Amino acid sequence: MSHFNPLSVYWHPRTFDHAPPDGAFKHPSMPFLAVDEPHPDKPARARNIKQIIEATFETDVFQTANPAPRSAIERVHDPAYVSWLDEFAANGGGYIDETTTAASEATFDAARHAAGTALAATEHALEKRPGVPYALARPSGHHAQSDRADGFCFLNNAGIAAQHALKEGFDRVAVIDWDVHHGNGTQEIFEDREDVLFMSIHNDHGAWDPTYHSQTGGLEEVGTDDGKGYTVNVPVPPGTGDQGYELIFDRLIDPIVTAYKPDLLVYSAGQDPGPSDPLGRNVVTRVGFRTLGERARQLAEATTDGRYLLIQEGGYQVSHLAFATLGVLEGATDRTFDLPTYGESDPYAWLDEAIEPLETALEEACDAHAEFWPV
Ligand SMILES: [Zn+2]
16 A cells, blocks of 8 residues: 555546637737737646646545535525526627636636536545645636626636535535635625635735726735634735745634534635746745645644645746645645656746745734634
8 A cells, every 4th residue: 555645636628628718918019019918828728737636646646526516506606696697608709808817718618627627526525535636727716706707717617516515414614715816706605704714925026907806805804794704815025935824724724614613624725926927926846835734634634634625826927836736735635746857846937935034924914814713
């Protein structure tokens, strides 16, 4: 018997077909530039993750997931929105209003298959099957709100996963989101409830669209009504890296999740805090992501009898994303791969971490959350 945990990757080839059109990301085509900007959510993101897993882990780790049934999607999303999205994609898609979020004809089908990977990983976790369930979900989910797409996200995979666990009779779910952007969609879905704890570590990037992205993930957003205290935002300064994220687990994630006593941990694993990500400003390396994977597993062992799953969120540097995600999976499965040429470290680690700004931000976050939690 092997000493490490096996890996189960839930995926579907249809998720690779979602292809937001190039050429109008954030700005219209510019006459003074020769080349249009490619949309950051390239299918290559997921293809590279799949390839690095194939090159390292055993060949039988992949399992094809079924698409999420409409009923599971509509436990989180407004049925009118789901119908609109289906029709919008069927008509060819395009950019949604003036936002950066864009669909192709395959997008609705890709999104419901992505949600299906999250459901399959959830069932794996709830049944305590051996090994680490990882949903290679694309498009991502954590910006999608109950009635709208946002931030390249259409269906909230983590929210659909959490809601499925509650439907199956589990009482409390904690969603921990380390994508470098605030998980505003997940927050919006659960902010008035106490049965889902939502914690987000993100750069303090502010709103990027007044209509579609007004939430910013500030310390003062702690949830509403019965959900007061069950939204925990941890904005971190640019330059936060391996050591900073570990400190955040030590000081906030571990104590709050332990006090909450969840039945399941859902990790929104966006690897865009990486050092070369075009849409992030943090410097977490493959080694730091390995630590995040370890901490994810250890926290589940300590609080949920080992029930947890990892769901892919963002990460936009198409090469680094693969190394970073490998790091997460290495940590979760308790093994390290010595890659030809690249060894066990990160080929993109070229900036030192700025720890002092993070320590200040962490003190502020602890002060803000001490009203509700033992931090
Ligand atoms: Zn992100």
